[in-house]
Amino acid sequence: MWNFPILPESASSVAPDYDFAFWYEVAVGVFFTLFVLVLVLGLANRYRRGRQVDRSHPPTHSLKLEALWIGVPLVIAMSMFGISAVLYIKQFSPPGDAVEIPVVGKQWMWKLQHPEGKKEINELHLPVGQAVRLKMISQDVIHSFFIPAFRVKQDVLPGRYTEMWFRPTKIGRYRLFCTEYCGTDHSVMGGWVEVMSQADYERWLATEQAGESLVEEGRRLFVLNHCAGCHGENATVQAPRLEGVYGRPVPIQVGDRVEFVQADDRYIRDSILLPKSQVVAGYQPIMPSYQGQLSEEDLLKIIAYIKAIGNRPAPGPAAQPQYDADRGIQPAVEVPGYDVDKPPGATLLPEQTR
Amino acid sequence: MSVESPAHAAAHGAVGHEPSQPHGNGHGLVAHQFEDAPQQREAALLGMWSFLATEVLFFGGLITAYVVYRWKAPVQVAVASHHLNVALGCINTCVLLVSSFLVALAVAEAHRGNARKVVQLLIGTIVLGVAFLGIKAVEWTADYHEGLIPFAANWQIPSHDLEILAQRGIDADQFGLYKLFWVLYFFMTGLHGIHVLVGLGVFAVVAALVWQRRRSKNFANLVEVTGLYWHFVDIVWVFLYPLLYLIDRHGPGH
């Protein structure tokens, strides 16, 4: 009963930095509180009624003193701001090697899926030392993904991707909470993050029924929902090929100008749900909308698949429209493939619906 | 802070002011808590200015929502706003400016104390206010028949706009952004309309009071304070008109 924890565990790469900044601010707080306490009790005792002590000409103002207790708190406050701002930037700058795990928050459960395809509800098994980058979205209200032991938290918004990263450094079982009030079972919408050694993690991966990997499942959905019918190899309909597209600027026709938009998750998700917006230059807006047919998880899987084929070399020139600075967009015609990576004069549209 | 009772107060005996009867001092009645008329007038004006500050921020919340929304979906806003009738809006602005002019004259006349002119000017303002609401009603019924009222059953995006937006590479009902313009349009003009309506009611009461107090000429403050409110309602429309009606009117396809 009495072995209850006073301090949380420190189990992620950013936790030590967090604890340093936290205890620094606690120290500043304790110092100021004790300073005020001593000042008040000391003065109250020394000058209490009845004590014979010099009370002549009590000072009623002193510019020096006022400057002192404006300047000193300001300097200390700025130091606190500096330290915590650096920590904040560190908390939200994911490293390159992070494994991406899609997370979907739904009223009162978390649905996660490993790249290898394993799906988990309210549970997350991770190898120690491997940085993880969570790409999160909510299906209904605002939730918030919080793992106290890793000192990280990020609200999960409906309609917009939010991101969070951490690198677990200690093997163990840590609690996961939802910290943005989301309705009836807000308090049970949590679970566990299980950090295991690399070997245990592989054994755990293998034991469970080896479901398809995220990418394979994405490919299956890609075919099942007739995406391949237009975007696949032997496509009869004239639709942009998706190989080598992810993460690169895509030319789109806006009025009489051609602008480029970054083909990131947001763009692909919008294109699936609302295909007639930001159509690729040189193509007709004929794609049907999948609004309401694909759940958030399926969307994330399809995006994972498109991301996987994103690094395959761009296919033959046949199916790609040729963009030429002066002659503008040419319909897809037998011309040597253009270089997707370095289009001339790329002007990126502001991320409007971010 | 100690109090020294002034010599003259002690001299003429101790009985303080009789509680809560307004004491007149020539210019007009002064409520018991005020010393004299200028103090009462200053208080009334500062009171109204504070109230107008709350109104500025009340409309401010809506304007902030409008600014954020217009930054998010500029093209939808431009295309949707082309359905608004600029001419009727312009007439409406003239009506309000004329009514503001009449109120300014009414305040000047009120200080000169001729009640008859004040009442005439106020009635003129009320007529113009009703005209303003009439024109708004005309606009809104036109919008209704076009199916542009978002919370009405017959809401549908005009096909004309669908093509323009598609041609500009934007899916009209992308997350309902097009519809949001009409939501904000009706909220802002509706809220402004309610304030015009309240203004008409207040002017009617004030006109009656001015006529009632025409002999004692004690209505200058009343007219001036309600005049401030009406000018504020006019200023709101001065900002609403360009923000809602005159967006990219030069572009093609409008």
Added chain:
Amino acid sequence: MSDHPHTHPAGPASGGFAPVPPALSQTRRAPINYLNAAYSVRSWLLTLDHKRIGLLYLIGVTFFFFVGGVAATVLRLELMTPGGDVLHSPDAYNRLFTMHGVIMIFFFLVPAIPGVLGNFLLPLMIGARDLAFPRLNLLSWYIYMFGGTAALILLIFGGIDTGWTFYAPFSTTFSNTMVLPAGIAVFITGFSSILTGLNFIVTTHTMRAPGMTWGRLPLFVWAHYATSLIMILGTPVLAIAVLLIGLERLFGIGIFDPALGGDPILFQHLFWFYSHPAVYIMLLPGMAVVNEIVPCFTRRPIFGYKFMAGALLAIAVLGFLVWGHHMFVSGQSMYAGLIFSFLTFFVAVPSAVKVFNWCATMYKGSVRFETPMLYALGFIGLFTIGGVTGLMLGSLGIDVHLHDTYFVVAHFHYIMVGGSIMAFLGGIHFWWPKISGRMYPELWGKLGALVIFVGFNLTFFPQFLLGYLGMPRRYYEYPGEFQVLNVMSTAGASILAVGYIIPLIYFIDSLRKPANAGRNPWRATGLEWQTASPPPTENFAVAPVVTTPPYNYDPAEAEQTPWNPFQPEQEPVHVG
């Protein structure tokens, strides 16, 4: 009226207490005052007298405080065990913590000190007969009571489960509780706050007694002036935000609902634009009371009057620039977070200035420890803890872990309960002789203060630890390892509940005794202490003229003069 500092007008009592002008021939019969001027219910419900409206607010505010308090007690009982053993359903718990939040904030903390003490004392302190717009003052009381009863009825008949923050899209589309009626009740109650603020601003500007320049205004009036600025400039934005939530639910359109094109972060911006300055609406009146108590009980002019007044205005103005520190992890951009966190540290400086100036006021004073002073010292201590933990929540990186955990709950309870409510009780004790003409029992007063202080700390200090451990707020069930700290918190809450009942009892009991506390038992220097207590309806028999600076105390002289505030004044002075 030349401003000659430190004159000591002749007079038996020390502390710049001028001889009472032999105004009223005080006959044997009890003198006419605002209490016994009329007894009919109509004279109370249609009163235009700011003092009576102050008392009406006191009744309303106390009622809602205990309603909110009962909700808090049940919450703490529920949280004694990890599972749901008291309420048996999360929905009931969600409705209960929302009721606790809405009632305590909108119907107790925001109106309490300005409505009760501000209404009662502001005209007295500046030497006016009444507020600038008495009818508006009564209207704001009626709006407050109407909004309050509407919210109470609605909370009983179904309540709302959105929390007092009404976050979209949960409040607009996913909550099927009575959010629209609650929004209307809050919208209406907002006008009570606006009208009170408007009244105070105009009164302070136009109705000061001759000689009462801005440099001689008591800091109580400065603080209420700053609070009124926030009430005027902040409340309308909450009104429009809540109105839009209501309209969204009514018409099913989406300004804040992302599925219909809106942005939930926009609601958070509009909401916190009011709600952060609102915490200063709740805090500044508390500072107002402490600004009056500390100089009186150290018998010494306040230290750094100009900086204290400046700090009050700085808090009010800077309070409007920092609302984004409630949204660091909500999807607000990182650069906006940096701006808000940077500005948040500037708001902390005026608060630090005030705390240090209060401490400096005790230097070379003649300190005495009656109940009001105990509450003031409690305020200074607990407000400092609340302030530094606020700094931690205002710093970006730290807030990521602590946001929406019990650390936040502990922080704002230290500021609200440890600060505002302590100051409110201190103020009621300090001015009770002026309000009712009677003194409260001192021993019971000190006991109550001690019980409240102990109960408060035992309730909320463990919550700091819970917060750092990561226990989220608004949780009906929580993991077992947090139970011990929660049990301590619940134990503290029961002590606190007892602590609050003690003053209620002895204040009501004190009304039975004869009103013989005398005109100025604490020998204080405020203008309100120059008139009779309880004061006549028109406040001052003779319009006061002010000649000396505020807080004109002298500690050395205070040592010589006898100090027995609780000894009733002898027979009222006979003057032919």
Added chain:
Amino acid sequence: MVHSADAHEPHIIPFRTNLAVFIALMVLLFVTVGVAYLDLGPLGLPVALAIATIKAALILLYFMHIRYASRLQWIFSSAAFLWLGIMILITMSDYLSRGWLNVDGK
């Protein structure tokens, strides 16, 4: 007692001034409508807002007597618009700086 100059003898605005202000307002109205039909590109909104601000200032200064009123009323009227500016500016600082970091949600 604080008396502003204005409170003693309320300034009565002569008819000519009122008329001149009214005409100026009408002219500005037609200017703003005319400007809307010119292709100013990105300048369209700022110009419209500038004209609206001038019109509002005219109404404030003359029709609402601010020009002849005490400095106090001048402060009261401008404070409200200043706070509106604060709200819009800092709220937009969030929206404008989204996506700079290429980290979703930040």
